Structures are given as C-alpha cells and as structure tokens.
Amino acid sequence: MTTTPLRKDAARNWQRIVAVARDLVDEGTPLQLNDVARRVGLGVGTVYRHFPTAEALLETVATPSLEALVAHGEQALSDTDPWRALEGFLLRTVEAQVSDPSLSTVAAAASDTLPRTTELKQSLSSVGNTLLDRARAAGTIRPDFASADLVPLMCGVAYAVQVHSPGRADRLATAERYLATLLGGLRATPR
Amino acid sequence: MTTTPLRKDAARNWQRIVAVARDLVDEGTPLQLNDVARRVGLGVGTVYRHFPTAEALLETVATPSLEALVAHGEQALSDTDPWRALEGFLLRTVEAQVSDPSLSTVAAAASDTLPRTTELKQSLSSVGNTLLDRARAAGTIRPDFASADLVPLMCGVAYAVQVHSPGRADRLATAERYLATLLGGLRATPR
Amino acid sequence: MTTTPLRKDAARNWQRIVAVARDLVDEGTPLQLNDVARRVGLGVGTVYRHFPTAEALLETVATPSLEALVAHGEQALSDTDPWRALEGFLLRTVEAQVSDPSLSTVAAAASDTLPRTTELKQSLSSVGNTLLDRARAAGTIRPDFASADLVPLMCGVAYAVQVHSPGRADRLATAERYLATLLGGLRATPR
Amino acid sequence: MTTTPLRKDAARNWQRIVAVARDLVDEGTPLQLNDVARRVGLGVGTVYRHFPTAEALLETVATPSLEALVAHGEQALSDTDPWRALEGFLLRTVEAQVSDPSLSTVAAAASDTLPRTTELKQSLSSVGNTLLDRARAAGTIRPDFASADLVPLMCGVAYAVQVHSPGRADRLATAERYLATLLGGLRATPR
DNA sequence: GATGAATGAGACTTCATTCAT
DNA sequence: GATGAATGAAGTCTCATTCAT
Numbered sequence: 001m002t003t004t005p006l007r008k009d010a011a012r013n014w015q016r017i018v019a020v021a022r023d024l025v026d027e028g029t030p031l032q033l034n035d036v037a038r039r040v041g042l043g044v045g046t047v048y049r050h051f052p053t054a055e056a057l058l059e060t061v062a063t064p065s066l067e068a069l070v071a072h073g074e075q076a077l078s079d080t081d082p083w084r085a086l087e088g089f090l091l092r093t094v095e096a097q098v099s100d101p102s103l104s105t106v107a108a109a110a111s112d113t114l115p116r117t118t119e120l121k122q123s124l125s126s127v128g129n130t131l132l133d134r135a136r137a138a139g140t141i142r143p144d145f146a147s148a149d150l151v152p153l154m155c156g157v158a159y160a161v162q163v164h165s166p167g168r169a170d171r172l173a174t175a176e177r178y179l180a181t182l183l184g185g186l187r188a189t190p191r
Numbered sequence: 192m193t194t195t196p197l198r199k200d201a202a203r204n205w206q207r208i209v210a211v212a213r214d215l216v217d218e219g220t221p222l223q224l225n226d227v228a229r230r231v232g233l234g235v236g237t238v239y240r241h242f243p244t245a246e247a248l249l250e251t252v253a254t255p256s257l258e259a260l261v262a263h264g265e266q267a268l269s270d271t272d273p274w275r276a277l278e279g280f281l282l283r284t285v286e287a288q289v290s291d292p293s294l295s296t297v298a299a300a301a302s303d304t305l306p307r308t309t310e311l312k313q314s315l316s317s318v319g320n321t322l323l324d325r326a327r328a329a330g331t332i333r334p335d336f337a338s339a340d341l342v343p344l345m346c347g348v349a350y351a352v353q354v355h356s357p358g359r360a361d362r363l364a365t366a367e368r369y370l371a372t373l374l375g376g377l378r379a380t381p382r
Numbered sequence: 383m384t385t386t387p388l389r390k391d392a393a394r395n396w397q398r399i400v401a402v403a404r405d406l407v408d409e410g411t412p413l414q415l416n417d418v419a420r421r422v423g424l425g426v427g428t429v430y431r432h433f434p435t436a437e438a439l440l441e442t443v444a445t446p447s448l449e450a451l452v453a454h455g456e457q458a459l460s461d462t463d464p465w466r467a468l469e470g471f472l473l474r475t476v477e478a479q480v481s482d483p484s485l486s487t488v489a490a491a492a493s494d495t496l497p498r499t500t501e502l503k504q505s506l507s508s509v510g511n512t513l514l515d516r517a518r519a520a521g522t523i524r525p526d527f528a529s530a531d532l533v534p535l536m537c538g539v540a541y542a543v544q545v546h547s548p549g550r551a552d553r554l555a556t557a558e559r560y561l562a563t564l565l566g567g568l569r570a571t572p573r
Numbered sequence: 574m575t576t577t578p579l580r581k582d583a584a585r586n587w588q589r590i591v592a593v594a595r596d597l598v599d600e601g602t603p604l605q606l607n608d609v610a611r612r613v614g615l616g617v618g619t620v621y622r623h624f625p626t627a628e629a630l631l632e633t634v635a636t637p638s639l640e641a642l643v644a645h646g647e648q649a650l651s652d653t654d655p656w657r658a659l660e661g662f663l664l665r666t667v668e669a670q671v672s673d674p675s676l677s678t679v680a681a682a683a684s685d686t687l688p689r690t691t692e693l694k695q696s697l698s699s700v701g702n703t704l705l706d707r708a709r710a711a712g713t714i715r716p717d718f719a720s721a722d723l724v725p726l727m728c729g730v731a732y733a734v735q736v737h738s739p740g741r742a743d744r745l746a747t748a749e750r751y752l753a754t755l756l757g758g759l760r761a762t763p764r
Numbered sequence: 765g766a767t768g769a770a771t772g773a774g775a776c777t778t779c780a781t782t783c784a785t
Numbered sequence: 786g787a788t789g790a791a792t793g794a795a796g797t798c799t800c801a802t803t804c805a806t
Contacts, residue, residue, distance in 0.1 A: 010786070034779070043788035048781075108354045142375070144368055149355065153369065156351025163299045164343035177335055178344065184333070185375030198806075201769055225796065234771040239798070241769095389785075392790055416775065425792040430777070432790095490736045524757070526750055534737035535751065542729025545681045546722065559717055560726065566715070566758030583765070607800070616767035621802075 014050050016040050021061045025102045031058055055109075059117040062102040066120040069096055073127030082134035089131050090154060091179055093124075097158035098175045104162075108155045125151060142186055157182060205241050207231050212252045216293045222249055246300075250308040253293040257311040260287055264318030273325035280322050281345060282370055284315075288349035289366045295353075299346045316342060333377055348373060396432050398422050403443045407484045413440055437491075441499040444484040448502040451478055455509030464516035471513050472536060473561055475506075479540035480557045486544075490537045507533060524568055539564060587623050589613050594634045598675045604631055628682075632690040635675040639693040642669055646700030655707035656760075662704050663727060664752055666697075670731035671748045677735075681728045698724060715759055730755060 020040045024031055031054045037047040051057040072092050079085035097104040112118045129147035161175045211231045212222055220226075222245045228238040242248040263283050270276035288295040303309045320338040352366045402422045403413055411417075413436045419429040433439040454474050461467035479486040494500045511529040543557045593612045597604055604627045610620040624630040645665050652658035670677040685691045702720035734748045 013787090032779075033781090037789085043790095044781085045783085045789065046787050049786070054780090108350075110357050142372055145372060149351075149369070152351040152355035153372075155354045156347040156349075156369070158347075159299075159350040160340075160343040160347025163346045164340065166301050178340070178347070181333055181336060181344075181376040182373055183376060185372040185377070187375075198767090198769065200805080204769080223796070224798090228772095234773095235798080236772065236800085237770050243798095389788090389790065391784075395790080414775070415777095419793095425794095426777080427779085427793065428791050490732075492739050524754060527754065531733075531737065531751070534733040535754075537736045538729040538731075538733025538751070540729075541681075541732040542722075542725040545728045546725035548683050560722070560729070563715055563718065563726075563758040564755055566760075567754040567756060568758070586766090605800075606802090610768085616769095617802085618768065618804085619766050622765070627801090 010050075013040070013042060013046060017042070017047055017050055017057070018060055021057050022102075025058070025061055025100070028101065033057070053113060055113045058102050059106055059112060059114045062100070062106040063114075063116060063120065065096050065100050065103045066106070066117070066124065069093055070120060070123045070127060073124065073131065076131060077127070082131070082138040086131045086135040087183060089128065090150070090183070091176065093154045094157050094161075094175045094179050095172060097154065098161050098171050104155060104158050107151060121151075140187055145186060153182065201241075204231070204233060204237060208233070208238055208241055208248070209251055212248050213293075216249070216252055216291075219292065222252075224248065244304060246304040249293050250297055250303060250305045253291070253297040254305075254307060254311065256287050256291050256294045257297070257308070257315065260284055261311055261314045261318060264315065264322065267322060268318070273322070273329040277322045277326040278374060280319065281341070281374070282367065284319075284345045285348050285352075285366045285370050286363060288345065289352050289362045295346060295349050298342060312342075331378055336377060344373065392432075395422070395424060395428060399424070399429055399432055399439070400442055403439050404484075407440070407443055407482070410483065413443075415439070435495060437495040440484050441488055441494060441496045444482070444488040445496075445498060445502065447478050447482050447485045448488070448499070448506065451475055452502055452505045452509060455506065455513065458513060459509070464513070464520040468513045468517045469565060471510065472532070472565070473558065475510075475536045476539050476543075476557045476561050477554060479536065480543050480553050486537060486540050489533060522569055527568060535564065583623075586613070586615060586619060590615070590620055590623055590630070591633055594630050595675075598631070598634055598673070601674065606630070626686060628686045631675050632679055632685060632687045635673070635679040636687075636689060636693065638669050638673050638676045639679070639690070639697065642666055643693055643696045643700060646697065646704065649704060650700070655704070655711040659704045659708040660756060662701065663723070663756070664749065666727045667730050667734075667748045667752050668745060670727065671734050671744050677728060677731050680724060694724075713760055718759060726755065 017036060017040055020036055021031055024036065024039075029035070033047050033051065033054055034044050036057070037044040040047070047057075051060065069092060073089050076085040076089045079088070097107060106112075106117060107121070112121065125147070128150040132141070132145075132147050132150060135141055157175065157178045160178055161171050164174055165171060208227060208231055211227055215222055215227065215230075224238050224242065224245055225235055227248070228235045231238070238248075242251065260283060264280050267276040267280045270279070288298060297303075297308060298312070303312065316338070319341040323332070323336075323338050323341060326332055348366065348369045351369055352362050355365050356362060399418060399422055402418055406413055406418065406421075415429050415433065415436055416426055418439070419426045422429070429439075433442065451474060455471050458467040458471045461470070479489060488494075488499060489503070494503065507529070510532040514523070514527075514529050514532060517523055539557065539560045542560055543553050546556050547553060590609060590613055593609055594604055597609065597612075602608070606620050606624070606627055607617050609630070610617040613620070620630075624633065642665060646662050649658040649662045652661070670680060679685075679690060680694070685694065698720070701723040705714070705718075705720050705723060708714055730748065730751045733751055734744050737747055738744060
C-alpha cells in the first residue's frame, strides 16, 4: 500500500513482466529472470529492478490467487453452517493450488521474500484457524488436529494430486476426492 | 539375476559412492556426481562409470529402503487383521519417506532410471493393492478410493509433514497424526 | 539487412574474438570457444553469447574470404575472355583455400550454421556456374563436366596441395600447378 | 615379417580386433580403442597391447588395401601400354580410397606409426614413379608434373568425390569422371 | 597375457547476477 | 530508470590412457 507510485512506463513494464511470468508458471516453465526479460522484450536489468529475485516475482504472480483465497475465507466466515464453511474454504484452497503452481510453491515455502506474501499467508492461516475453531465448536473434530495443520495438509493434498497425475486431466476431480477423504478423517474421532 | 559381479576394488568403490551419496541425501544436499566424486576421493569418471546419472545414484540409495518396505508389506499379508495390516503398512511407508528424502523423491517420480526401481515400485503398489482389497473385503472402505491412490496419498502425507516442519524434530509424530486423520477418512463413507 | 547494431563495447569484443579466432585458424589450432575466451581475456559466456558454436565462429572467420571470392567472381563476369575469366576465378578460389584453412573447411562442409554462409556459398556456386557456362559456350569443355563439380574439385585441389606439403612453403606454386593440370583436362575431350 | 609369432588365442584376438575395426571404419565411426574393445568383447588393455594407438590400428586395417594397390601396380609394370598401365593404376588407387576411408586417411597422413605402413607407402610411390616415367617416355606428359604429385592428387580426387557426395551413391562414377578429367590434363602440354 | 576399473584433464554449456553505458 | 553485454563459477560429461589385479 505504501509503495512509491511508479512512473507510467515503469508500471506498464511491471504489468508485462508479471503477465509473462504468469504464463511461464502456467506452462510449467521454471521462472528465470533472464528468460522473462527476453520474452517481455525488456533488458534483464529492468526486470531485476522490479524483482530482485525469481522468488519475488513468483510471489508477485501468486499474490492475486492468495488474495482471492483470503477473500473467500473471509466470506466463508459469514456462512451459518461452520462445517460447510470450512469445507468450502479448504476445497477452494486445494483447487487453487492444483491449478496454480505458483500458489503451491509459495504456500509450501518456509520463508517469504515479499512482506505482502507473509501478510497474506498469515491472513490465510488466521482465517483457516477461525473456521476450524468454529467447526470444532459446532461438532466433532479430531482433537489432535491443530490449525497449524491446515496449510501443510492442503499442500500435501495438492502434492498427492500431482503425483497421481502429472498432466492436466481431471486433477480437480482427484483433488476433490482426496480432500473429501481427508475431511472424513477430520470429523472422525481418533482411535 | 544379479549383474556381473564386480571386481573387489570396484565393489568397494561402489559401496563408498553409495555411502557418501546416502550422507548427502540425509543432509539434504542435492546429489551431484562431481561433488560425490570429490568427497569419495575418486575421479569423476569412476563415479560416472558406476552411475551414469544422478537419478541412477539416487535410486540406488533409495533401493534398500524400498526393499524394506516391500518386505514389510509382504509380511503384513500374513496379519490376520486386514485393517491393522493396512495401517501398519501405510505407517511404515510414510515414516520411511519422512526419514529418507531419497525415498520420497523416488516414490513421487513419474519415471525411473533403474529397472530394479521400477520393479520395487510395482511390488510396493501390488502389495498395497492387496492389503487394500483385503481391508475392503473385511469392512467399510470409501468406495471411491482406488488402489492407485495409495502411493500418491502417502507421498502427500510425507510432503505435508515436511511443509509443517522442514527440520527434523517430531516429524514422525506429525506423520503419524496426519496418517491417522487420513485413515479415519478412508474408513468413513463418502458424503 | 544487418543484424541489430551492437553496443560499442560489444562490437569491440566481437572484433577481438574474431581476430583471435583468425589467428588460431591460421596457426592450425582447432577452434575451441573456451580457448578463444581465455586468449581474448573474456569470460566464456561472452564468447558464447556472440557465437553459440565453434562452427558459427569459424564461418564468421571465413566470411570475408568468401565475400572476396564472390566479389572477384562477379568482376570476372565482365572479362571479355570467358576462359581466362574462369581460370582466374578458379585460381583465386584455390589460392584462397590454400592460404585460409577456415575457407577450405567451410567450403567443404555439407551444411552451414550461419545463413550468411549459405548465402555466400550459393553466390559462389552461382557465379562459378555462369563462368563455366560462358566458357563452354565459347569453346570446348568436357561435356561430362557439371557446374556442381567446380566446388568439390577446388576443395580437392586444395586438399591435394596440403597433402603434398603440410607446411607453408610454396603451397601457392603447387596449387597453381595442380589447377593448371586439372584445367588442361577440363578443356580436353573425354576419351 | 620378423614379428614374434603370437600365441594362438592372441592371434585370434588380433584378428577379431582388426575385423571389428574394419567394420567401424566402413560405417564411418571414428576408431576409439575403448569402443573397439567393448565391441570385440575384450578388455581395453588387450586392445592396447596389440595396438598402442588408434592410428596403429587404423594403419593395420588399411594394410591389405595398401598391399593390394602395390600388387596391382607391380602387375601394371608388365603392361605393354604404359599409358594404359598408369591410368589403370591411378583408377584403382582412387577407387580404393573412395571405398575405404582407412585408406584415404592413411594415404594422406604425413607420418606413419607402423614401419610396414611406411614401407608400403614407399612402394606405392615407387611403383607410381616408374609407371609415370614410362608413360612420359612413351608420349606427352606435362613436364612440370612430378612423381611426388601422384599420391597427393589421388588423395585430392578422393576428397573431391567425398565433398561432392558425402553419401555412398555413385561415388565410383564420380571418381572415375574426376580422374578422367585430371588425366586429360596430365597429357596436355602446359600453357 | 588379459582384464577392465580407475583416472582426471578438459571440453562444453548454463545461468544468476553485476555494472558500464 | 533502462539497458543488455559481460561475467565466471559451477555443472555435465567424454575419452585416451594407465595400472592394479
């Protein structure tokens, strides 16, 4: 919010860089700043000025998805059915990771480059936490299940989906199935 | 069935290479044949002679763990309680992956380099399949759960554990907890 | 038609690389990009940026000689004596190959790396073709002699010269003698 | 002639090595002693014992062809038509080179590894010399043409043929044509 | 004599990052 | 701010030759 406003041309470059990076991420190409620069038609230096590392760029690419997830989570808080709210939130989370490689990478990373990323990841945790607490209050949730487990498990489900089928086909269906199984266990009482 | 027996010195070098690779894998260093050669104190060429690619070496490092898993799975077949047998097998699988990075990499890989690896991965699938079928026959298992889901989900659990805590501490406990949750869902009927 | 103009420093490096390569070629050293880089005092990467392969560099080194040959051939077209024109052209061709190893290599190569090289080789063939046709029109030329034979035979003469005396001494005289012999046969009628 | 007689098995190995090398040469594969050893099914060391360098092996492979050429040349000496004798000899020489890559390499080499090769190459020169002198005595031969030019020019013709068509097809026909042209010039008087 | 594992120099290439223009 | 040429460490891999068994 407090970033220095960019010159008009710089802003356009920023957009173009992110757009190209988005495409690369979608097609599974590893982000390389030189590569990005070439494709955008900019000098490497320019790209480096905007994004000091490939991680910074990747996090920037992931940001809209992260924001959308947080937004959805916040809306879910107003759902009157806590369990449905939690389910919906987790489903979105997994689906997003499955369809956006930048998101799964950023979500699984132990540390962040951009403050904004840290902020968003914290918001996401926080929302998840709240949704979990509500669901727990409303019914039976495995007592040994912690809010800090939500993100790792969603990452795990996304990863499992990708191990199952590295291609594109019916990843969403698989994700849904895996998540449903896991949620079944979340409700169950421990042995 | 075994490959041409190696000369004594060659065999010793093979051992040393694998041992060093094992250490590197354990400390999380990515395998690089040059690096391995330097640490073992051998010429690069020697290492390349034994292992044409880093993947071949990694798979070799993972082989004993894979064999142990298969062996355990086969013993589990004689357990009279099908559900306990399945649980025990999966727990071992996850624990092994969590404590041996070579295993999680090899298990998640879409293709193999060594025939032996393919063999072992197939045996593992096959055993898992049988154990799952027995458990299904003996009680309630999610009908939409396929044998082909076992390996991906175990990889997913191991991945989730590592996202949860990239360090060493209580990874085993976490793994057990995550697996238990998942197994809870495996037993449950779908919504 | 020219490629994007290079920055001044880049242009200077380009020149230096080509100059060093020229020297190496002249002293008979096989071109190796690493070697070139070291001698020029540049990083390997810089050399690779300018010339992706050793062939590209070799062809670049050969380009001026090729251009000179084409230019000479085009001037020869205005000679009123067709036979003298052909002779002069072929003599130049052989002399050039004998004194410039890059030329003989590039001329004999079945395929090219740089478009410019292909262009020049085609121009050369084309000019030779025309000169041969004129000579044929003006007098007796072996009927079984094709335009496509000119280049191979010039390469052959240059090769013969080099087999005769791998050193530098009187290669030009030898070349002239061999060419004269061949031209004698070109005029003669087949048996 | 004075070599220590080989043990029977060693002799068989020698034969097999040369046979494999012959095949490799024919299919255009560059001779590598390791490669040869692997294909023969022998240890590298054994191959090295028989042939200290790849050149030695290549010369050995070329020896029968060289011997055949010399033999033919010696028979040609009894031909009553000196010009026909010379022509026949040169045609054989070129044809042999065109169809046997080992021969063209060995013939063009400035120095030899095996004494036997040097011997044969000298015999070949000597025979050529004699045939040329006879032809000269019997009629018109370019006065500036020396016996030392025969071998280089035959190498040149063979090289030209190969530049003309790197593949196999009608190399012999081309060789004959090129040689005929050259011989036409050999007979002609210099300008 | 035979074996073939070991050697290691050195060729080739990539890429993240810097910095002169 | 923008540019993109330059950098060079670091990785991959090949191959001719040696030498211990």
